[in-house]
Amino acid sequence: MEQILYIWYRDVVKFVRDRTRLASSFVMPFMFLILFGNGMGGAIKSLMASGRVPAGLAGFDFVKFMFPGIIGMTVFNTAIFSALSIVQDREFGFMKEIMVSPVPRVHIVLGKTLGGATVALLQGLLMFLFVPFIGIKLNPGIVLRVIPAIFLVAFTISSIGILVASRLKTAQGFQMIIQLLVFPMLFLSGAYFPLNGMPGWMNIIVKLNPLTYAVDLFKKIILEYDKMPEVLRQAMGLNLQVGGHLVTAANEAGFIALFGAVMIVLAMWSFSTVEQ
Amino acid sequence: MTKNSNRDIIVVKNLTKRYGSFTAVKGISFSVKEGELFGFLGPNGAGKSTSINMMCTVLSVTEGTAILNGHDITRDKARVREAIGIIFQDPSLDENLTALENLKLHCVMYKVDKSVRMQRIMEVLEMTELIDRKDSLVKTFSGGMKRRLEIARGLLHYPKILFLDEPTIGLDPQTRSHIWKYIMDIKERENITVFLTTHYMDEAEYCDRVAIMDHGELVVLDTPANLKNAVGGDVIRLRTEDDEMAVAEIGKRYGLAVTRDRDGISFSVASGEEFMAPFIKELPVKILSIGMSRPTLNDVFLKFTGRALRDEELSSTDQLRETMKRSRAGLRPFGRS
Known part of the structure; x- marks a missing residue:
């Protein structure tokens, strides 16, 4: 237990010490949320102004819509890239110190996963610094639900x-593979646009993408799906359906947890059987 | 060596490592007694590190096995790991943590009891004279300090066997002698078995027994004194105007086996001083320089492998072999060793 804790602690300490990384982590979200979000939001507003808009849609704010997606993006990037430290440890030789010690391999994987998840959670929570500038109102109910949700996603x-x-x-090899994963998963998750009116093939990929459910879960919590008028839910693409079943937040959390469990078991198996 | 028990703490049986068609370690067998300072001597690429990495359970074994402190390296990895400490050839510290954090991490990984942890950390820091820098990030340390910290770390869990893979490679002579002082101190005080690889002759001299390794095989294994005696008396080394003719003449006149290398020719005789005076007069080839020395481990190496033990004398096949070994191990072929 203490072994898992110390491996976790090592990643968290290094995150806190690395100020440059901390500062630069705001760059991408700022660009997406403030620059892209406001630009796109303005364009949508002017489009709506020219035609007949159903009542209730006036409340559609693209920047607000994007905010949960940006949390998703940040958590996803931070969590997936945190594993880079394993490859770097191997390159710089530190992994040998761990591998020659009697620590069970399973503990190493658990410690690393928890470390990466914690760092991604902290990073995701830092994004809430944008909240005052985009007009989202938080309440204790949102905060209490969003923290475990982010951690669950980050862990997976x-x-x-x-x-x-x-x-x-x-x-390099790690970064190449991860880049191949990151962009399609992010673009096909609903982080940047509402999941409405997609071509059939795209709809299938979106529904297969686990990140879709993570982003949708964040949207449902942060934008308060329960209190939203139906027309706005539709416009924001929040009525996600799989096989005719309307997906609930609880379904999503369950699916992500299950997917995470499978992934970590695979990671443990892979890490234990590989020649270091 | 009064503290040596008679127990074999390491028993290696037919240990083999193959990478495809290339055999890096060719079925070596030997044993090491508890409390012994045992050395693997050989050029780069001889298979020393590969053997040590197998014994330390970080590299899989192709064939054969080794028993360390009663535990089989192929079956009982966790128990073997508890019993050993290792200082790798390449650095293995976390440079973004402080010295103290690196040591704490090690204590946690090896489950050193909490009540003795700080005391042991302070003890090893004191011994390696790093106590003033305990809260500095390791990346600010010099090469020698990092090496000392690694040695300090390797001792924290009081291993029964300490493996040192080229412990002083790339360090200045002063740091080297410092580090040797620590190693000898610990060995005496804790009765730790020390297993070392080196390609420095002077370091091999410290060993109780030395095994010479070349091309993946154990060429010979004995105490440094016995090995030197095996070379036979004093070594005479000379350069002449015509080395080829000199070799033939010495063979013909004195019936001696002569070794020839880039630096000239050498051979050994029972008593050098008495031999030399008439020899200089009698040899029909003009002598450019001549010298005599008591045998060193370098002469031992020369005798058993036919080559001098030097880095720069790696033949091109040796270099190729080294490159292949590294690229198979997933390392960059031209990185530092």
């Missing part, structure tokens, strides 16, 4: 990263 994504990292020897 971390396990994916560690599964990939478990067999790779170079940082």
